[in-house]
Amino acid sequence: MTDSRYNVLIVGGGIVGLAVGLEITQRFPRLRLALLEKEGRVGQHQSGHNSGVIHSGVYYKPGSLKARLCVEGAQAMVEFCREHGLPHQVCGKVIVATREEEFSRLEELQRRGEMNGLTGLRLISADELREIEPHAGGLRALVVPSTGITDYAAVCEKYAELIRAQGGTILTSTAVIGLQDLAGEVLVKTNGPVFSTTYLINCAGLFSDRIARMAGGTPEVMIVPFRGEYYHLIPQRSALVRGLIYPVPDPQLPFLGVHFTRRVNGTVDAGPNAVFAFRREGYRRTDFSLGDLSSSFAFPGFWRMAAQHWRSGLDEFRRSFSKSAFAHALQRLLPELREEDLIPGGSGVRAQALRRDGTLVDDFEFVPSGKMLHVLNVPSPAATASLVIGRAIVRTAEESLGLH
Numbered sequence: 001m002t003d004s005r006y007n008v009l010i011v012g013g014g015i016v017g018l019a020v021g022l023e024i025t026q027r028f029p030r031l032r033l034a035l036l037e038k039e040g041r042v043g044q045h046q047s048g049h050n051s052g053v054i055h056s057g058v059y060y061k062p063g064s065l066k067a068r069l070c071v072e073g074a075q076a077m078v079e080f081c082r083e084h085g086l087p088h089q090v091c092g093k094v095i096v097a098t099r100e101e102e103f104s105r106l107e108e109l110q111r112r113g114e115m116n117g118l119t120g121l122r123l124i125s126a127d128e129l130r131e132i133e134p135h136a137g138g139l140r141a142l143v144v145p146s147t148g149i150t151d152y153a154a155v156c157e158k159y160a161e162l163i164r165a166q167g168g169t170i171l172t173s174t175a176v177i178g179l180q181d182l183a184g185e186v187l188v189k190t191n192g193p194v195f196s197t198t199y200l201i202n203c204a205g206l207f208s209d210r211i212a213r214m215a216g217g218t219p220e221v222m223i224v225p226f227r228g229e230y231y232h233l234i235p236q237r238s239a240l241v242r243g244l245i246y247p248v249p250d251p252q253l254p255f256l257g258v259h260f261t262r263r264v265n266g267t268v269d270a271g272p273n274a275v276f277a278f279r280r281e282g283y284r285r286t287d288f289s290l291g292d293l294s295s296s297f298a299f300p301g302f303w304r305m306a307a308q309h310w311r312s313g314l315d316e317f318r319r320s321f322s323k324s325a326f327a328h329a330l331q332r333l334l335p336e337l338r339e340e341d342l343i344p345g346g347s348g349v350r351a352q353a354l355r356r357d358g359t360l361v362d363d364f365e366f367v368p369s370g371k372m373l374h375v376l377n378v379p380s381p382a383a384t385a386s387l388v389i390g391r392a393i394v395r396t397a398e399e400s401l402g403l404h
Contacts, residue, residue: 304358
């Protein structure tokens with residue numbers, strides 16, 4: 001027996017699940033849709049713990065789904081914020097080379113960005129950099145004028161408001177505990193009611209692989225959680241940063257490196273580092289789950305990844321426990337920074353899909369199975385491009401599931 005029947009059920013109330021719900025209610029207003037979120041409010045995990053940056057798409061491999069969706073998605077996000085009066089600013093950013101060996105990588109970033117359709121990119125000298133960011137250290141920089149900032153928690157709330165206004169249902173404090181694929185319908189057991197649906201779209205983020213396995217699937221990836229920890233600049237020193245100051249990424253490393261981000265509320269974030277979390281929702285160093293840790297350790301790809309990146313991983317852990325090491329890393333970009341200028345900030349956990357061969361999944365990954373679609377990897381720029389990612393997921397559901 002079921003309590004309710006829907007045409008579409010979405011699992012996960014983060015920004016991607018909400019964007020999918022928004023797209024479906026707009027395109028298919030006659031479909032009965034519900035979104036299930038295990039927390040008491042939407043956007044409580046990755047979507048509410050990120051940097052707030054509207055990414056430009058300068059980093060991504062030309063031709064990749066991430067690159068195509070990011071450039072279009074950034075424009076759509078700015079327009080959405082303008083339309084609905086949400087806080088945002090297109091402030092631009094500088095990517096700073098602090099060593100001569102980074103010059104060629106800076107030029108490659110400009111080439112990539114232009115191939116991805118970005119305009120206004122320009123390489124500047126150290127003197128020109130000081131005109132934009134007077135306190136930044138560096139030998140050269142790449143100006144990326146289309147980068148912006150917003151408040152993605154507010155964006156999530158607006159998406160939810162629009163879904164409800166268009167007839168969709170959002171059920172919070174509703175955790176999925178069982179799935180059964182029956183002939184013509186999917187039975188969804190929760191900690192409360194039991195639902196049935198014709199189509200199910202899994203946007204469960206940190207738990208998307210477990211939902212897929214719960215449904216009887218055998219995904220080729222496992223979600224491995226990485227915690228990003230931030231410091232804030234003390235208010236008296238926030239004037240050291242006008243906008244966004246980023247390093248030139250090292251292509252041999254899986255993550256970007258620490259940087260500075262001015263928030264829409266005027267505060268300045270410094271970080272994040274990237275450390276393996278001992279719990280999928282492990283926002284603190286002391287958070288621990290034996291089940292989460294065991295499942296990561298049992299996955300062969302985890303040890304292959306660890307063997308490849310153990311040196312950088314140790315550096316990240318050292319910064320996690322040493323404020324002075326964290327400050328030292330930041331001083332490459334901001335030489336005037338002092339350790340006492342930093343106060344502990346927030347943290348976020350990134351749901352990173354990992355393959356069995358130890359490679360981190362770099363692009364988006366959507367896996368159809370029967371009448372279910374599993375969204376197994378939506379790394380940054382997921383928030384930036386959420387509106388167009390939502391459209392892409394719904395198109396995939398149309399083509400693969402027969403959603404109509």
